[in-house]
Amino acid sequence: MSNSEQTLSIIKPDAVERNLESNIVDIFTKSGLQIVNKKKIHISKDEASSFYEVHQSKPFFNDLCNYLSSGPIIVMILKGENAVKKNREIMGSTDPKMAAPGTIRKLYGISIDKNSVHGSDSLDNAKKEIKFFFE
Numbered sequence: 001m002s003n004s005e006q007t008l009s010i011i012k013p014d015a016v017e018r019n020l021e022s023n024i025v026d027i028f029t030k031s032g033l034q035i036v037n038k039k040k041i042h043i044s045k046d047e048a049s050s051f052y053e054v055h056q057s058k059p060f061f062n063d064l065c066n067y068l069s070s071g072p073i074i075v076m077i078l079k080g081e082n083a084v085k086k087n088r089e090i091m092g093s094t095d096p097k098m099a100a101p102g103t104i105r106k107l108y109g110i111s112i113d114k115n116s117v118h119g120s121d122s123l124d125n126a127k128k129e130i131k132f133f134f135e
């Protein structure tokens with residue numbers, strides 16, 4: 001049975017700054033995820049706050065929004081079989097120290113806040129996040 005999905009991926013400022021776009025894109029495409037749309041943008045703090053709304057009660061919320069708006073990011077729609085779960089597996093754990101070998105966060109993440117990539121955590125959130133950046 002085919003279960004093609006779309007999910008949202010973001011290459012965060014720390015990874016854009018280190019020119020890791022093509023390395024990260026390669027990891028996705030070699031794992032069978034297709035990039036159906038991609039753009040480089042620089043969002044405002046208000047936009048970052050709106051994107052990360054679910055985290056507004058967390059102690060790290062303000063830093064998180066400052067960080068995501070601190071420089072250019074690359075937002076992408078990934079498509080493929082079980083794309084939401086597959087992307088999360090390819091990304092690795094939130095904290096790069098805990099991430100499995102070969103995952104993007106293990107390879108490139110600097111710290112829990114500068115962890116190089118974002119990925120939608122459910123199909124519902126994937127739809128909302130794609131809409132947020134692409135509609």
Ligand code: ADP
Pocket residue numbers: 055060064093094112113114115117118119121
């Ligand atoms: P994920 O990005 O793996 O889905 P979360 O949704 O829990 O992780 O958190 C969103 C982002 O907030 C993380 O990617 C990370 O950059 C940041 N973050 C999460 N937990 C912490 C923390 N304890 N301290 C600082 N930043 C955090």
Ligand code: MG
Pocket residue numbers: 119121
């Ligand atoms: Mg999350």
